[in-house]
Amino acid sequence: xxxxxxxxxxxxxxxxxxxxxxxxxxxxxxxxxxxxxxxxxxxxxxxxxxxxxxxxxxxxxxxxxxxxxxxxxxxxxxxxxxxxxxxxxxxxxxxxxxxxxxxxxxxxxxxxxxxxxxxxxxxxxxxxxxxxxxxxxxxxxxxxxxxxxxxxxxxxxxxxxxxxxxxxxxxxxxxxxxxxxxxxxxxxxxxxxxxxxxxxxxxxxxxxxxxxxxxxxxxxxxxxxxxxxxxxxxxxxxxxxxxxxxxxxxxxxxxxxxxxxxxxxxxxxxxxxxxxxxxxxxxxxxxxxxxxxxxxxxxxxxxxxxxxxxxxxxxxxxxxxxxxxxxxxxxxxxxxxxxxxxxxxxxxxxxxxxxxxxxxxxxxxxxxxxxxxxxx
Numbered sequence: 001x002x003x004x005x006x007x008x009x010x011x012x013x014x015x016x017x018x019x020x021x022x023x024x025x026x027x028x029x030x031x032x033x034x035x036x037x038x039x040x041x042x043x044x045x046x047x048x049x050x051x052x053x054x055x056x057x058x059x060x061x062x063x064x065x066x067x068x069x070x071x072x073x074x075x076x077x078x079x080x081x082x083x084x085x086x087x088x089x090x091x092x093x094x095x096x097x098x099x100x101x102x103x104x105x106x107x108x109x110x111x112x113x114x115x116x117x118x119x120x121x122x123x124x125x126x127x128x129x130x131x132x133x134x135x136x137x138x139x140x141x142x143x144x145x146x147x148x149x150x151x152x153x154x155x156x157x158x159x160x161x162x163x164x165x166x167x168x169x170x171x172x173x174x175x176x177x178x179x180x181x182x183x184x185x186x187x188x189x190x191x192x193x194x195x196x197x198x199x200x201x202x203x204x205x206x207x208x209x210x211x212x213x214x215x216x217x218x219x220x221x222x223x224x225x226x227x228x229x230x231x232x233x234x235x236x237x238x239x240x241x242x243x244x245x246x247x248x249x250x251x252x253x254x255x256x257x258x259x260x261x262x263x264x265x266x267x268x269x270x271x272x273x274x275x276x277x278x279x280x281x282x283x284x285x286x287x288x289x290x291x292x293x294x295x296x297x298x299x300x301x302x303x304x305x306x307x308x309x310x311x312x313x314x315x316x317x318x319x320x321x322x323x324x325x326x327x328x329x330x331x332x333x334x335x336x337x338x339x340x341x342x343x344x345x346x347x348x349x350x351x352x353x354x355x356x357x358x359x360x361x362x363x364x365x366x367x368x369x370x371x372x373x374x375x376x
Contacts, residue, residue: 001030001041002072002096004050004089006190006223007268008111009033011136012087014157015110016041018365023374026082030072044072048224050092065092073099082372085110090122098129106371110134110364112144112151123147132371134364137309138355152367155358158268162253162275164353171257175219175246183217184209184332185259185278186245187252187269188231190223195230197285198265203238204325205263205332210243212333218245219259221252261336263328266303266317274306274315275356277349279335279342281316282307283323306352314348 003012013035016028020039029042031050037043045068073096076084083106086093090113097107109130113122126133126149133144136156144151172179186206188198210216222228228249235241248255252269256262256276264270266284273280282304304317316331318324335341 001028001032001036001085001087002050002089002093003032003036003047003087004092005047006033008088009035009047010161011111011157012036012085013039014160014361015085015087015134015364015368018361018363019368022365022369030084031068032087048226050089069096072096076100076105077103080105082106082374083108083368085368087111094122094125094129098125101129101131106131108132108134108368108371111136112140123149132367134367136356136360152363153358154363154367155360156271156356157360158272158275159353159356159358160360162272162353164350166257166276168257171254174254175248175251175258177217177219177246177258178215181215181217182213182260182336183219183258185255185262185264185273186218186220187255187262187264187273188220189265189267189269190227192227192230194265194284195227195234198283199231199234200238201283201285201323201325201328202263203235203240203243205328206243206245207238207240208325208329209333212329216244218243219255220245220247221255222247222249223252225249261332263332266319268305271305271309274309274349275353277346277353279315279332279345280306281318281328281331281335283318283328285320285323306349309352309355310348314345 001012003009009032012032016036016039031045031047032041032043033047049068050065069092084097084100085108086097088111093109097109101107107130112133112135127147130149133149133151134154135141135151136154138153141151141153169179177183186202188195188202206218222231228247231247256273256278259278262273262278262280264273264280264282266282270280270282303319306315307313318327318331
């Protein structure tokens with residue numbers, strides 16, 4: 001198995017939970033993070049060696065990442081495992097899967113690339129690379145079936161992990177936050193490049209919001225020590241060190257539960273916020289050249305997963321030059337103070353949660369066992 005970032009690590013851990021009960025003596029190894037390692041996964045290299053985003057941001061790391069891919073490929077071609085499972089991270093995993101499948105090794109891809117959001121050219125590579133696809137959104141199943149790719153809808157693992165009714169008081173107790181003062185979770189991303197581009201605007205927006213509501217509390221979950229150190233430096237550079245802000249390691253779900261609203265970078269985290277039934281502003285900045293290329297590839301009007309699933313802008317999206325501090329602050333402020341909108345949004349997100357809820361661990365594990373002819 002290979003997971004290349006924190007969201008994939010969390011999602012893969014659900015699959016591992018199901019596999020461990022069915023294949024208790026199986027060696028499961030490759031590249032993964034802490035959630036996978038806690039379940040007995042053997043990671044050959046630290047997962048953060050692969051964590052990079054953006055077309056141009058990857059260039060300085062290309063040789064290193066390609067070297068990791070080639071080394072793992074050679075090892076697996078010699079070992080010939082029962083199956084290879086790529087967890088998201090398509091730029092790395094699909095290329096590896098293509099070579100392994102051509103050599104007769106069954107390949108599975110968990111979480112389909114967003115061919116429904118981007119130009120569909122990638123489907124041809126998927127056909128060459130993937131023996132079986134596991135998808136986490138219900139509408140994806142028909143897309144892959146029509147393309148001739150064996151597919152199983154397993155639900156979204158996060159819908160199982162996140163409770164239908166999060167316990168805000170308990171979360172605030174855990175984080176030692178004041179109960180009668182509003183809280184905003186600030187989530188600029190888990191990658192260093194995301195922190196670089198998103199943090200300055202997020203901090204400037206937080207300063208505006210703090211001026212409007214003195215006593216407002218901010219909580220900022222960081223994916224690791226390196227990210228926390230870098231964020232603190234960016235926060236200082238933005239002149240936001242005097243904000244009532246608690247920066248924590250991990251515990252992103254606790255931070256979301258504790259919050260009244262969330263300022264979040266586009267990605268899986270935005271879906272996590274929706275499953276916590278919280279209002280949010282989705283934002284993203286990246287290197288301008290990368291953004292221009294990706295903007296022209298995208299053919300859906302939405303970027304954030306909650307809006308894609310709802311098929312409309314249920315929460316604001318502010319991207320690149322539109323993500324000014326004032327625009328971010330205004331969009332979040334409006335949501336926090338519109339009671340009718342908040343009630344409607346909570347119901348939409350509750351309905352979304354029910355749609356995505358399946359026994360993902362067992363459904364995905366059963367599909368793996370069928371692939372390797374060990375079960376059902």
